[in-house]
Amino acid sequence: xxxxxxxPVPGLLLALTVVAELAAVPxxxxxxxxxxxxxxxxxxxxxxxxxxxxxxxxxxxxxxWLLIVQGLxxxxxxxxxxxxGLRAATQGWPVGPPAxxxxxxxxxxxxxxxxxxxLLFPTGNLLYxxxxxxxxxxxxxxxxxxxxxxxNPEAGSEYVAGHNPYAVDWLPxxxxxxxxxxxxxxxxxxxxxxxxxxxxxxxxxxxxxLKWFALASGALAVGLxxxxxxxxxxxxxxxxxxxxxxxxxxxxxxxxxxxxxxxVDLVISRTFTYATLTVLLAAVYAGAVVVLGAVTGRExxxxxxxxxxxxxxxxxxxxxxxxxxxxxxxRRQRHDALELVIGFVDDLRHxxxxxxxxVDSIRAAMRNPGLELRFVLLPDxxxxxxxxxxxxxxxxxxxxxxxxxxxxxxxxVVWSPGSDTDRALLPSVLDAASIAIEMAxxxxxxxxxxxxxxxxxxxxxxxxxxxxxxxERDLHDxxxxxxxxxxxxxxxxxxxxxxxxxxxxxxxxxxxxxxxAAIEELRALAHGLRPxxxxxxxxxxLRELASRSPVPVVVSATSDRFPPxxxxxxxxxxxxxxxxxxxxxxxxQVRVDVAHRDSTxxxxxxxxxxxxxxxxxxxxxxxxxxxxxxxxGQFLIVSVRGRGTTLRAELPxxx
Amino acid sequence: xxxxxxxxxxxxxxxxxxxxxxxxxxxxxxxxxxEALVEFVHRxxxxxxxxxxxxxxxxxxxxxxxxxxxxxxxxxVGVLVLSQHIETTHAxxxxxxxxxxxxxxxxxxxxxxxxxxxxxxxxxxxxxxxTVVQTLVxxxxxxxxxxxxxxxxxxLALMGEGMTNTGIAQRLVLSERTxxxxxxxxxxxxxxxxxxEGNRRVLAVLAHLRTVHTWS
Numbered sequence: 085x086x087x088x089x090x091x092p093v094p095g096l097l098l099a100l101t102v103v104a105e106l107a108a109v110p111x112x113x114x115x116x117x118x119x120x121x122x123x124x125x126x127x128x129x130x131x132x133x134x135x136x137x138x139x140x141x142x143x144x145x146x147x148x149w150l151l152i153v154q155g156l157x158x159x160x161x162x163x164x165x166x167x168x169g170l171r172a173a174t175q176g177w178p179v180g181p182p183a184x185x186x187x188x189x190x191x192x193x194x195x196x197x198x199x200x201x202x203l204l205f206p207t208g209n210l211l212y213x214x215x216x217x218x219x220x221x222x223x224x225x226x227x228x229x230x231x232x233x234x235x236n237p238e239a240g241s242e243y244v245a246g247h248n249p250y251a252v253d254w255l256p257x258x259x260x261x262x263x264x265x266x267x268x269x270x271x272x273x274x275x276x277x278x279x280x281x282x283x284x285x286x287x288x289x290x291x292x293x294l295k296w297f298a299l300a301s302g303a304l305a306v307g308l309x310x311x312x313x314x315x316x317x318x319x320x321x322x323x324x325x326x327x328x329x330x331x332x333x334x335x336x337x338x339x340x341x342x343x344x345x346x347x348v349d350l351v352i353s354r355t356f357t358y359a360t361l362t363v364l365l366a367a368v369y370a371g372a373v374v375v376l377g378a379v380t381g382r383e384x385x386x387x388x389x390x391x392x393x394x395x396x397x398x399x400x401x402x403x404x405x406x407x408x409x410x411x412x413x414x415r416r417q418r419h420d421a422l423e424l425v426i427g428f429v430d431d432l433r434h435x436x437x438x439x440x441x442x443v444d445s446i447r448a449a450m451r452n453p454g455l456e457l458r459f460v461l462l463p464d465x466x467x468x469x470x471x472x473x474x475x476x477x478x479x480x481x482x483x484x485x486x487x488x489x490x491x492x493x494x495x496x497v498v499w500s501p502g503s504d505t506d507r508a509l510l511p512s513v514l515d516a517a518s519i520a521i522e523m524a525x526x527x528x529x530x531x532x533x534x535x536x537x538x539x540x541x542x543x544x545x546x547x548x549x550x551x552x553x554x555x556e557r558d559l560h561d562x563x564x565x566x567x568x569x570x571x572x573x574x575x576x577x578x579x580x581x582x583x584x585x586x587x588x589x590x591x592x593x594x595x596x597x598x599x600x601a602a603i604e605e606l607r608a609l610a611h612g613l614r615p616x617x618x619x620x621x622x623x624x625x626l627r628e629l630a631s632r633s634p635v636p637v638v639v640s641a642t643s644d645r646f647p648p649x650x651x652x653x654x655x656x657x658x659x660x661x662x663x664x665x666x667x668x669x670x671x672x673q674v675r676v677d678v679a680h681r682d683s684t685x686x687x688x689x690x691x692x693x694x695x696x697x698x699x700x701x702x703x704x705x706x707x708x709x710x711x712x713x714x715x716x717g718q719f720l721i722v723s724v725r726g727r728g729t730t731l732r733a734e735l736p737x738x739x
Numbered sequence: 740x741x742x743x744x745x746x747x748x749x750x751x752x753x754x755x756x757x758x759x760x761x762x763x764x765x766x767x768x769x770x771x772x773x774e775a776l777v778e779f780v781h782r783x784x785x786x787x788x789x790x791x792x793x794x795x796x797x798x799x800x801x802x803x804x805x806x807x808x809x810x811x812x813x814x815x816v817g818v819l820v821l822s823q824h825i826e827t828t829h830a831x832x833x834x835x836x837x838x839x840x841x842x843x844x845x846x847x848x849x850x851x852x853x854x855x856x857x858x859x860x861x862x863x864x865x866x867x868x869x870t871v872v873q874t875l876v877x878x879x880x881x882x883x884x885x886x887x888x889x890x891x892x893x894x895l896a897l898m899g900e901g902m903t904n905t906g907i908a909q910r911l912v913l914s915e916r917t918x919x920x921x922x923x924x925x926x927x928x929x930x931x932x933x934x935x936e937g938n939r940r941v942l943a944v945l946a947h948l949r950t951v952h953t954w955s
Contacts, residue, residue, distance in 0.1 A: 568847065569753075571847070571848040572754030
């Protein structure tokens, strides 16, 4: 942050204010209540300092100058002149009454200044040119009311002497004051209205600034009438005007320079909650004291204790409700955001929305259209979007917030928050949406599984197609050709029978040999489809397979029988496993186990070879995995380098 | 007639050769692949070439390629392509040319008919396997073939196989004049221009059938 340094002119004026107040305090000391002297001195100094601070950061900001003028007028014309007037009256110093005259009239010029601040905050420019009419109106009002006040005989109470030495009777002072003051009051109200209008049309940043301003203006609006109403009831309220007047410039300064520093919504909400609670509890306490006092007939410790207990009970009950109501009113963004997400979850529950729309809901709640929601399907897996597609790495400039539920990471939000308020709000919104996020994540996962199943099915179909084509070709080129040539041989023999019966015999012998060959060919073809030995069961078929293997194979198989397609699948797992062990694993021994567990056929092929096999490393294993998956089974490969390979298929079977 | 046989399977090759010899023809050569066939025909110019569609090196359509080359260079040589199964695309593609035939291999067992077809092709006629023609003539609803009577459809099929009016008359046991009347009816109903006998008529018929079935 840039260190603060006052600019020359504002710094000089601030010094002037401080010097004036330092002079005013001893002058007034003891001649008026001490809090009046001190608090108003602080108030003036704070006001000028706030203006100077604003100008140090924004040299042309008109509100900075307005605050400086306001603080300066209060210090010089208000406090210093008043102090001089008071002290002059007791010490017999000169120009006492003129100083009192200046002090008397010093408060009215601050009204147009306040109106100007209302109209210009926070940008320093009028939102509409017409608003200058309001400013003009307040100046006219102040110019009318000023002589009506300072020249009015009624203003005598402001003088030590008890009467106004400047009072005149040739002016309708009462009428001027009342008329002018009314105009000033109207222009102040118009100024407040301008703040409301500006709030509705302004950007989120300006809205934040205006909220700070509204907080202080609200304190002013509540504090001043309250002090007026209770002025004669308790002297405690006398400090309120000075306090709220001091808060105002501070709030303006914070709003212009440091609006991001605190969560203004939270400050406003808490302020209102506790203000409301205080009033409520005071009323309950007072009511209880009156009622209990009337019932017991006397004031006692018991009455106080009872009233205190009651107030405490009411506090417990009322706190949440008041907080809710206030949140709804004043932490609008948070309330709206949560309401939107909760509404969405409700829609989801009633089937009016799809879980995938949760990201739109979060975007709307956060008012951040660029916000992205990414799902994590596997721990440490790559993030995917709502369609299950992998997404590119997040822009490093954007913030990433993990989304968790029940200790599990569901995904992350990638976004560029507009402010700290947004940043603070996101966890609550994600929390409210977490069930929808989890549903969306599960659906993404499910869809991805289905895609995998589809792909596997397509591969199976392709394999089956290839198989069919190969078979068709084998039949055409093999058996069919042979049968045609046998037919030709028979025709030839027919021809030969007429002249060379001996030759016909030889031709027929040849044809018979051909028929044997055709039968052998067909048998081999059929064997490729389904091993004949499987008819005797998996055990005999596997032992026959093992006997042809160049690597020693130990077979242990259940004698239970299973549906043919399950047995065939198990057989092919064993075949592929053996082929793999012989071809790639360089194994010394292989174990083939077939077991019947519950309603599952478990076949495993374990070798002691080099390991390192996996689905996708060789199409053979992928094909096998598909074949098993097609029967609703599970296929597993455990293959660690140097520790052998174990294939394991679990095939569901109802037998 | 002088016949050359191109077939990669020895047994079948020998069987085919014996068939032609038994039928009183001269087998001037037997070869095992398309290249050797083209080379031989270029040198000797036989009357007829009998060629298997699938031969080395790729076992796909070497026979058709060789047949096309031969027909391009020696239009006078009859070419009879034998196939294990029906591939309509190749068949209809080539059968429009004079002296070309396309038959399934099993037809060879009907010796007399096969030899007659072979002679017809060698003499410049056409021959298309009845199975192929049948798939073309099979009536799909709404097709123009609906307008033909049963008898006219069988005449159309035989025309598609490349038969002459005389052949059709013999096959259907009809008088030639009746066949002529049927042929006129068919051509009229299908709006096929009259184009005389032989392969031109086959061509016209097949062209029409091809538009009926919308394959290319």
